[in-house]
Amino acid sequence: MALSKDSDEDGDAWDGMQPDGVGEDYMPEEEEGADLDPGASGSSVPCGQSGKKGPTSTSAPRGTRHLPPSVVTAFKAALASPLLTEKSTTHMPTLYSEHRSFWLPSPSPFFQLRVANDASDLNPPALYQPRFFYWDPQPLTRDGSLYCPISGCNAVLNRHGTLDHPRRVVGLEDLYWLIGVRCRCPDCINPKTRKKGTVTFNSWDNRILDSLPPSLATFFPARLTARSGLDKAVLRLLCSACGNGVGTKQFVDMLSNLHHRQHDERHLLYLNSIFAGPGGRGIGKWPTDTIFEPFLKYSDPKGYGGFIPSSQWLRDIYDSFIELHASDFNQFTAMLPLDVGALDHSHKVTKHIALIDGVPTYTALMSITNQYGDIRGAYLCTSKAHSQFEPALHSIADSLQQYGHQLPQLFFTDNVDDAPLLKRSFPSLAEGVTPVDPNASLPLFTIPGDVTVTLLYTTNQIENTMKSIMDTLQVDDKDQTIVIGLDAEWNVRPGSSSLSNTAVMQVAFEKHVYVIPIARFTAKGQLPRGICAVLQSSRILKVGRMVENDLKCLASEARPGSVFTGAVELAQLAKQRHLIPAARTSLSELVALTLKHYLEKDQSIRVS
Ligand SMILES: [Zn+2]
Incomplete structure (x- = not known):
């Protein structure tokens, strides 16, 4: 399900989202191509979108063309706000030093509505004021410096102004926007222009985030894609949903319900305020010629500017997150016990793997689970032949011994022909086992005495x-x-x-x-x-x-x-x-x- 026009493809087609890395669209010509070193934008980009660039020539200044007007207005106001412009002696913006917050204060609709004495007070955009998160980690580090993350450089980065556009992040019930700053390395040479001092980084560049102390980096609220982002809490919920059998299509429906509910609630507040009349004196007290601004639809870019990402986009984010942590998952899996095992082939997963010339690459996913239902091993097989997964079983036996676990005592399988293979892989299965004949309870057959x-x-x-x-x-x-x-x-x-x-x-x-x-x-x-x-x-x-x-x-x-x-x-x-x-x-x-x-x-x- 995709609600806004932009979300049909990948949820990132919003031109307001500048690509990660360097904003070549609005930077001076000589700075174009900064951050061209490998991985400049890849680290935060799932699904191979690092090479995706927005249009390079536009009539309108790029970045603000399709931003909801309410966001543009609020963004400009935020940049001009003393909270960001006024600095403490430690070069911290007042937002950090005084308010001790990353979030810019956002007025509650309640206060907008309770003072409505005039129709002009009932301004729908006031009811969907965007939320802003300001991310400028430099003054927050121990020595007040950020260092160039390019391998072998490590120069102190210089401030290079605030980013021209906010970055949209999909939250649980609404969108919010990141305001970032740009940092420039004085030493790195731009591989394209061969000039020094033109390599820059966004403050939310993953390489910058990775270089920060964890106690600071953990407060960055989103996981970013090429042009957009997903709130970390939503990502955690998404991981949990995918781990519990809820697919991304269903997840998008849930997200959509929450976002629409928030929009509808604001709409209802607006209508109730009209109904309450000026100063709460009743609807009849409005002047007869009063015209109220319509509360625009959820996805109307001129109004609420709602946005729900596509399920594919969420799937890509989830996949990239899993891929990023693949070695951790493998390590964790390799350390799980396997006192009681179960082995089975699934043919569902392989149906979702790409075909080569119309031919499936794999026919089955062989899974081994332990006594807690944890997956202890999963292997893609081109056939159900034992030779396909016997090495995998042996490696499980190795890892069990390596981490001090006992070898399995019991194994469940739906194919008794697996028994010799399992006994070969886990000799413990045959130890102290005497096969029981089902007929052993009958009287013993003996040769009759007269024979x-x-x-x-x-x-x-x-x-x-x-x-x-x-x-x-x-x-x-x-x-x-x-x-x-x-x-x-x-x-x-x-x-x-x-x-x-x-x-x-x-x-x-x-x-x-x-x-x-x-x-x-x-x-x-x-x-x-x-x-x-x-x-x-x-x-x-x-x-x-x-x-x-x-x-x-x-x-x-x-x-x-x-x-x-x-x-x-x-x-x-x-x-x-x-x-x-x-x-x-x-x-x-x-x-x-x-x-x-x-x-x-x-x-x-x-x-x-
Ligand atoms: Zn550098």
Whole structure:
């Protein structure tokens, strides 16, 4: 929302605002270009407006063309006021030495209105008297001197008169105006004219402000842009609003409401005074031919001259403020604890980042928050791949140790695949943690007492047992099938995904479980014939979890050209029977679902 015509672009298009640095528009020709050293105006200019110059040739004296007439009149009166012209022995203006204030006294509308005996007393401009803040820090420093802020110079600056134009500052409920002075360095050489003594500074130049003692600089009330300024209290409110989810568009609405309310209140005072009549004797006591001046609209430059900056302007000020303090924020963030963390990707912020050839530069902002909800880290990512932010996590771990914090004990994420990455980055997450099986509360599954477990080691034992299984198949009944349970184990190397040959196979048949170490056979690529016969027979159904895979491996290790058939995949069977939603369920879950028992799979035994 932008109320005045000028605010549509950046809020700085008011020609009454001379650019920071040197007012080349009204300075003598030879002084033009002063302050051309790098950073002359940049320090107070957000959003790259330092290069922005106003029109260079104008018919009206620049700076006063669009100032509200009430401001021009009051500004001239202020400059002529003894408060500024009369100096104490310490060269302080009376405003400082006697009134001990930076603010010029501003009459309250109440006193303007209570003496209204005549229509001419009811003068609307008297109701919106601008407020002025006079900033001349030189006599206020310890030794009464200002020093040239240009690196390597440090000469004592000379007074060079009062600035020709006031500087507008947007306050919470109204505007106010800064009156400044110009200081000249006697030593610096103007890089443009190659002349000495033409480099000048405004008293509110950020470099001057930075050189002042903090106890003085803190009383400067505004943060300035190229041509305008924002009251520090409003800036603090803006920062707080942005930090609490109120955007600059909403903030402009709030600011607009406050400014308009002030204008409307003054308008109402004016109307009430007319209604009260001369000397409070009633409206009927005004002479019949009395003409009252209209109370002009809020943004009328000839009247109240109200101004609300655009949201973009506020955003730029906010951004520049944040950028100015970026290293402080980073330092603060790096020192926060992270006992409990949370990690998430946001895709909202990246939508507001400029596109390159229509392509987003980043796809996500990965944020890490701590137990207090503070952001502990935020990283722009081009994808959600772990490689994008793993270095960031490691640097968080480093900073936690550097500042004496403990590593996180707990981490929340909406993606369980982050777990290995988080454990890698923060080893504390895996310390003293025993994974809990959700089915561990069920009765432990044990092999029934009437089932025997036999180790078949010799070739003879194997062949005999396999033959006994084959013998149960009726020769004359081709449709008869028998069922065996089948599983296989491999030697594994922790941390490696490659598998060696099958080391052990287990066959469960009727009331027997046979454990067969077959590593020595598979290593030679020759499984005993009995095993091959059982595995090849399509009439012997091999039941198991991932049994198809086991058969495939065994076939590749048995003899060239072997094909093993008859696999019955337990998980698929369970899915077909609508026991489980997906065929990826593990054996222990199947046991829990079907047998209501807990199948213990002790990792230390499985990998030993
Ligand atoms: Zn200098």
